Amino acid sequence: MPANTKQTGIFKQQIDWIPLSTGSVRPTQGRTLAIAQVSGGSQSFNAVNSLRMLGRWMRMFTIPNQSSVPKAYTQFTDEVDGSRMIPSGNRDRLVDCMEELVKYTIVMRPHFDMFGDRYSEREERRLKEQKTVDEAAKLMSGVDLKSI
DSSP: OOOOOOOOOHHHHHHTOOSSSBTBOTTTTTEEEEEEEEESSSOOOHHHHHHHHHHHHTTOOEEEEEEEEGGGGSSSSSGTTTTOOOOHHHHHHHHHHHHHHHHHHHHGGHHHHHHOOOHHHHHHHHHHHHHHHHHHHHHHHTGGGOOO
Protein backbone atom coordinates (compact mmCIF):
# COMPACT_ATOMS: atom_id res chain seq x y z
CA MET A 1 0.00 0.00 0.00
CA PRO A 2 1.39 3.45 -0.79
CA ALA A 3 2.79 5.24 2.25
CA ASN A 4 0.80 8.42 1.59
CA THR A 5 -2.65 6.94 2.25
CA LYS A 6 -4.71 8.02 5.22
CA GLN A 7 -4.53 4.74 7.14
CA THR A 8 -3.05 4.60 10.62
CA GLY A 9 0.39 3.07 11.05
CA ILE A 10 -0.94 0.04 12.91
CA PHE A 11 -3.60 -0.64 10.28
CA LYS A 12 -1.03 -0.27 7.50
CA GLN A 13 1.23 -2.81 9.20
CA GLN A 14 -1.65 -5.28 9.45
CA ILE A 15 -2.33 -4.94 5.72
CA ASP A 16 1.38 -5.19 4.89
CA TRP A 17 1.56 -8.58 6.66
CA ILE A 18 -1.21 -10.16 4.58
CA PRO A 19 0.54 -12.48 2.10
CA LEU A 20 0.14 -11.30 -1.46
CA SER A 21 -0.48 -14.81 -2.67
CA THR A 22 -0.88 -18.35 -1.51
CA GLY A 23 0.04 -20.36 -4.54
CA SER A 24 -1.27 -18.08 -7.24
CA VAL A 25 -4.41 -16.87 -5.43
CA ARG A 26 -4.50 -13.89 -3.12
CA PRO A 27 -6.08 -14.87 0.23
CA THR A 28 -8.49 -11.92 0.06
CA GLN A 29 -9.43 -12.39 -3.59
CA GLY A 30 -13.16 -12.80 -4.21
CA ARG A 31 -14.12 -12.19 -0.56
CA THR A 32 -16.85 -9.74 0.40
CA LEU A 33 -16.00 -6.61 2.37
CA ALA A 34 -18.07 -4.14 4.38
CA ILE A 35 -16.64 -0.79 5.36
CA ALA A 36 -17.51 1.00 8.58
CA GLN A 37 -15.79 3.83 10.39
CA VAL A 38 -16.04 5.32 13.84
CA SER A 39 -14.58 8.71 14.62
CA GLY A 40 -14.22 10.97 17.59
CA GLY A 41 -15.31 14.04 15.65
CA SER A 42 -17.55 14.78 12.71
CA GLN A 43 -18.08 12.43 9.80
CA SER A 44 -15.29 12.23 7.27
CA PHE A 45 -15.41 9.85 4.38
CA ASN A 46 -11.72 10.14 3.46
CA ALA A 47 -10.79 7.01 5.44
CA VAL A 48 -13.88 5.15 4.19
CA ASN A 49 -13.00 5.98 0.58
CA SER A 50 -9.38 4.89 1.16
CA LEU A 51 -10.62 1.58 2.60
CA ARG A 52 -12.85 1.07 -0.43
CA MET A 53 -9.83 1.54 -2.73
CA LEU A 54 -7.82 -0.82 -0.55
CA GLY A 55 -10.54 -3.45 -0.90
CA ARG A 56 -10.34 -3.17 -4.69
CA TRP A 57 -6.53 -3.47 -4.52
CA MET A 58 -6.99 -6.67 -2.48
CA ARG A 59 -9.45 -7.94 -5.14
CA MET A 60 -12.38 -7.95 -2.75
CA PHE A 61 -16.04 -7.28 -3.53
CA THR A 62 -16.99 -4.28 -1.43
CA ILE A 63 -20.68 -3.96 -0.69
CA PRO A 64 -22.26 -0.72 -1.97
CA ASN A 65 -23.44 0.37 1.49
CA GLN A 66 -21.07 1.81 4.11
CA SER A 67 -21.39 3.26 7.57
CA SER A 68 -19.71 6.08 9.42
CA VAL A 69 -20.37 6.77 13.10
CA PRO A 70 -19.42 10.33 14.12
CA LYS A 71 -18.68 11.23 17.74
CA ALA A 72 -18.46 7.55 18.62
CA TYR A 73 -17.92 8.37 22.30
CA THR A 74 -21.58 9.48 22.44
CA GLN A 75 -22.95 6.41 20.62
CA PHE A 76 -22.33 3.67 23.20
CA THR A 77 -23.63 2.79 26.64
CA ASP A 78 -21.26 2.74 29.62
CA GLU A 79 -18.98 -0.25 30.11
CA VAL A 80 -21.10 -1.22 33.12
CA ASP A 81 -24.06 -1.62 30.76
CA GLY A 82 -22.04 -3.70 28.29
CA SER A 83 -20.73 -0.90 26.06
CA ARG A 84 -23.45 -1.53 23.46
CA MET A 85 -24.37 0.86 20.68
CA ILE A 86 -27.40 2.93 21.62
CA PRO A 87 -30.49 2.81 19.40
CA SER A 88 -30.11 5.56 16.77
CA GLY A 89 -29.98 6.19 13.05
CA ASN A 90 -26.24 5.45 13.18
CA ARG A 91 -26.89 2.02 14.71
CA ASP A 92 -29.63 1.32 12.14
CA ARG A 93 -27.24 2.14 9.26
CA LEU A 94 -24.55 -0.08 10.76
CA VAL A 95 -27.03 -2.98 11.08
CA ASP A 96 -28.13 -2.35 7.47
CA CYS A 97 -24.48 -2.65 6.37
CA MET A 98 -23.97 -5.90 8.25
CA GLU A 99 -27.16 -7.40 6.83
CA GLU A 100 -26.04 -6.41 3.35
CA LEU A 101 -22.61 -7.98 3.97
CA VAL A 102 -24.24 -11.27 4.95
CA LYS A 103 -26.53 -11.21 1.90
CA TYR A 104 -23.70 -10.45 -0.55
CA THR A 105 -21.55 -13.14 1.05
CA ILE A 106 -24.33 -15.72 0.68
CA VAL A 107 -24.80 -14.76 -2.98
CA MET A 108 -21.07 -14.70 -3.78
CA ARG A 109 -19.86 -17.76 -1.82
CA PRO A 110 -20.95 -20.41 -4.35
CA HIS A 111 -19.02 -18.51 -7.05
CA PHE A 112 -15.78 -18.00 -5.11
CA ASP A 113 -13.77 -20.37 -7.33
CA MET A 114 -14.99 -18.61 -10.47
CA PHE A 115 -13.85 -15.20 -9.20
CA GLY A 116 -10.54 -16.64 -8.03
CA ASP A 117 -9.77 -18.02 -11.51
CA ARG A 118 -7.80 -15.44 -13.48
CA TYR A 119 -6.06 -15.84 -16.84
CA SER A 120 -2.77 -14.31 -15.67
CA GLU A 121 -2.62 -16.66 -12.68
CA ARG A 122 -3.46 -19.72 -14.81
CA GLU A 123 -0.70 -18.70 -17.23
CA GLU A 124 1.79 -18.27 -14.35
CA ARG A 125 0.90 -21.76 -13.07
CA ARG A 126 1.23 -23.25 -16.55
CA LEU A 127 4.70 -21.72 -17.03
CA LYS A 128 5.85 -23.05 -13.63
CA GLU A 129 4.60 -26.53 -14.50
CA GLN A 130 6.26 -26.38 -17.92
CA LYS A 131 9.55 -25.32 -16.32
CA THR A 132 9.36 -28.30 -13.94
CA VAL A 133 8.67 -30.69 -16.84
CA ASP A 134 11.52 -29.20 -18.87
CA GLU A 135 13.96 -29.50 -15.95
CA ALA A 136 12.95 -33.13 -15.37
CA ALA A 137 13.35 -33.94 -19.06
CA LYS A 138 16.78 -32.32 -19.06
CA LEU A 139 17.85 -34.42 -16.07
CA MET A 140 16.48 -37.60 -17.64
CA SER A 141 18.13 -36.98 -21.02
CA GLY A 142 21.50 -38.16 -19.73
CA VAL A 143 20.18 -41.21 -17.87
CA ASP A 144 20.22 -44.68 -19.43
CA LEU A 145 16.86 -46.11 -18.31
CA LYS A 146 17.95 -49.68 -19.17
CA SER A 147 20.65 -49.51 -16.51
CA ILE A 148 18.10 -48.77 -13.75
